[in-house]
Amino acid sequence: MSNSDRVVLALGGGGTVGSGIVKALLDRGFRVVVISRDSNKLEKLKGFISPSNRGNLVTLEGDVGSEVGAELVKQAVVKAVGKVTDIVSSLGFSWWQGGPPHTQTVKELHWVLETLVLSTFVSWKAFFPLVRDNPSGTYTLITGGAGDKLLMPGTGFLTVGAASALAFCQILREEYPEVPCKLNQVKINAGVAAPDRMGPGYLNHLDLGEAVAALVERRNSSHNVFTVNCPSDLKTILLEDNV
Numbered sequence: 385m386s387n388s389d390r391v392v393l394a395l396g397g398g399g400t401v402g403s404g405i406v407k408a409l410l411d412r413g414f415r416v417v418v419i420s421r422d423s424n425k426l427e428k429l430k431g432f433i434s435p436s437n438r439g440n441l442v443t444l445e446g447d448v449g450s451e452v453g454a455e456l457v458k459q460a461v462v463k464a465v466g467k468v469t470d471i472v473s474s475l476g477f478s479w480w481q482g483g484p485p486h487t488q489t490v491k492e493l494h495w496v497l498e499t500l501v502l503s504t505f506v507s508w509k510a511f512f513p514l515v516r517d518n519p520s521g522t523y524t525l526i527t528g529g530a531g532d533k534l535l536m537p538g539t540g541f542l543t544v545g546a547a548s549a550l551a552f553c554q555i556l557r558e559e560y561p562e563v564p565c566k567l568n569q570v571k572i573n574a575g576v577a578a579p580d581r582m583g584p585g586y587l588n589h590l591d592l593g594e595a596v597a598a599l600v601e602r603r604n605s606s607h608n609v610f611t612v613n614c615p616s617d618l619k620t621i622l623l624e625d626n627v
C-alpha cells in the first residue's frame with residue numbers, strides 16, 4: 385500500500401508537536417485528518433503546510449477529550465475519509481508551570497490530567513478499533529520526559545500528567561502484546577518548538593515531524609519506545625530500521 389492510500393488521523397495535529405508531524409506526513413504523500421477544538425488553529429495549520437499538499441489535508445472541529453465528543457468525531461472522520469489506516473496522538477499542552485503543589489487547586493490538577501492523559505485515553509478507546517486489527521496499521525503515541533522528574537520549580541503538575549501518560553502507554557504495551565497493528569511510543573526528553581521559538585536544547589518540530597513520519601511510513605516495529613534526547617536521536621530514527 386503506498387502512502388497515498390494511507391490515511392493518518394493526527395490527534396493534536398494543530399499543536400506544536402503535531403503540526404510538524406502533519407507537515408512531514410503530507411510531504412511523504414499521506415492523506416491526513418486533523419481534529420481541533422479551535423477552528424483558528426485549523427486555519428493556521430492550512431497556511432503552514434506546503435500549498436501543494438492542501439488537497440490531502442482534512443480538518444475537522446471536535447473535542448476528543450470526552451466520550452461523546454470522540455464518538456462524534458469518529459463518525460465525522462469515517463464520513464469524510466472512509467477508512468483510517470494510521471493514528472498519531474500528540475494531545476496535551478506544551479508547558480505548565482503553575483507553581484508548587486501547596487499553591488494549586490484540585491480543579492487545576494483535573495485540567496492537567498484531562499488535557500494530558502484523559503484525552504489520550506478517551507481518544508485511544510474511540511479510535512484504536514479503527515486500526516487495531518490491521519497489520520499494516522499503526523498507532524503512535526507522543527509523550528514527554530517531564531513524567532520522569534520535576535523539570536524545574538513549579539512544574540509539578542506537568543510531571544503528574546506526563547507520568548500518567550507514560551504509565552498509560554506502558555499498560556497499552558503490556559495489556560495488548562499481540563495486537564496486529566503497530567503500537568509505538570515516541571518519548572521526547574527535550575523541549576520542542578517551531579524554528580522561531582527554539583530555546584537551548586530544543587528540538588525543531590519539523591525535524592521531529594520527519595522522524596515520526598518515517599516511523600509511521602516504515603511500520604516495521606511494534607511495542608517500542610523511541611526515546612529522543614537530542615537532534616541526533618531523530619537522525620537515528622530516520623536512518624535506522626530498528627532503534
Ligand SMILES: NC(=O)c1ccc[n+]([C@@H]2O[C@H](COP(=O)([O-])OP(=O)(O)OC[C@H]3O[C@@H](n4cnc5c(N)ncnc54)[C@H](OP(=O)(O)O)[C@@H]3O)[C@@H](O)[C@H]2O)c1
Nearest residue numbers: 396398399400401420421448449475476477478528575576
Ligand atoms: N512542546 C514540547 O516542548 C514537548 C516536549 C516533549 C513532549 N511533548 C509532548 O507532546 C504533546 C503535545 O505537545 P505540544 O507542544 O504539541 O502541545 P500543544 O501545542 O498545546 O498541542 C496539543 C494539542 O492537543 C490538542 N488537544 C488537547 N486536548 C484535546 C481535546 N480534548 N480534543 C481535541 N484536541 C485536543 C490541542 O488541540 P486544540 O487546542 O487545537 O483543540 C492541541 O492542538 C504533549 O502532551 C507532550 O507530552 C511536548
